[in-house]
Amino acid sequence: MRRVGGGGCERWARIEFDADAGLGRWGMRALVVTGFWGRLRGLLGTSRDDERAVPLLLVGCPSVHTLGMRYQLDVVLVDEGGLVLGSWRELPAGRVVRCAGARHALERPSCGEPWPVVGDRVELRNMWHVMGARDGQDE
Numbered sequence: 001m002r003r004v005g006g007g008g009c010e011r012w013a014r015i016e017f018d019a020d021a022g023l024g025r026w027g028m029r030a031l032v033v034t035g036f037w038g039r040l041r042g043l044l045g046t047s048r049d050d051e052r053a054v055p056l057l058l059v060g061c062p063s064v065h066t067l068g069m070r071y072q073l074d075v076v077l078v079d080e081g082g083l084v085l086g087s088w089r090e091l092p093a094g095r096v097v098r099c100a101g102a103r104h105a106l107e108r109p110s111c112g113e114p115w116p117v118v119g120d121r122v123e124l125r126n127m128w129h130v131m132g133a134r135d136g137q138d139e
Contacts, residue, residue, distance in 0.1 A: 013057060015106065016123045017116045026114055030055035030106060044068055048109050055108035057124070063098035064105045066091055072110040077102035082122040089115060 016027035031054050033039055039058045046053040048071045058064070064075045070093070077086040077099045086099040090110045106122070116122060 013124055015055075015057060017114075017120055028055055028113075030057040030108075032057045032059060034059045042107055043073065043109065047071070053109050055106065058105040058107065060103065061105040062102040063096060064091075064107055065096045066093050067096070069093040073107050074110050074115050076106040076116050076122070078104050078106070078122050082124065084116045084118050084120045084122060087115065087117045087120075 011032045012029055013032045014027055015030050016025060033042075033056050039061045042056055042058060042064065043053055044067075053071075062077065064073070064077070066073055072090040072092055073088075075086075075088045075091050075097055076084055077097065078084055079101050080103045085102050086097060088097055091097065
């Protein structure tokens, strides 16, 4: 576990997608960010080539901003059950996106890899780190 500004913690989690866009089931790893300042900062201050520019799951974050970003982002907003409510590819700097009912955000540097679309389902694995359970498992 890594401490971040604002008292939040970051952990890695496996995120799997059930895609209705013909991609089937696929997944990726993302750094889980729970603290206010970590969510506010997101990928701000990184460059595309920076080792810190990794996919982020922003827990409890119903919107994403790209104010001050140096590169474009891919962004997904999901509800509590993992339903994708909003999906953006190559979101440019200076934007704010939000969706009614969104509970969590996923962001990454834009790339050509698959990305969920509205209506897809996101399943979070190893989220016990975020929810507070202590089962001793780790990925």
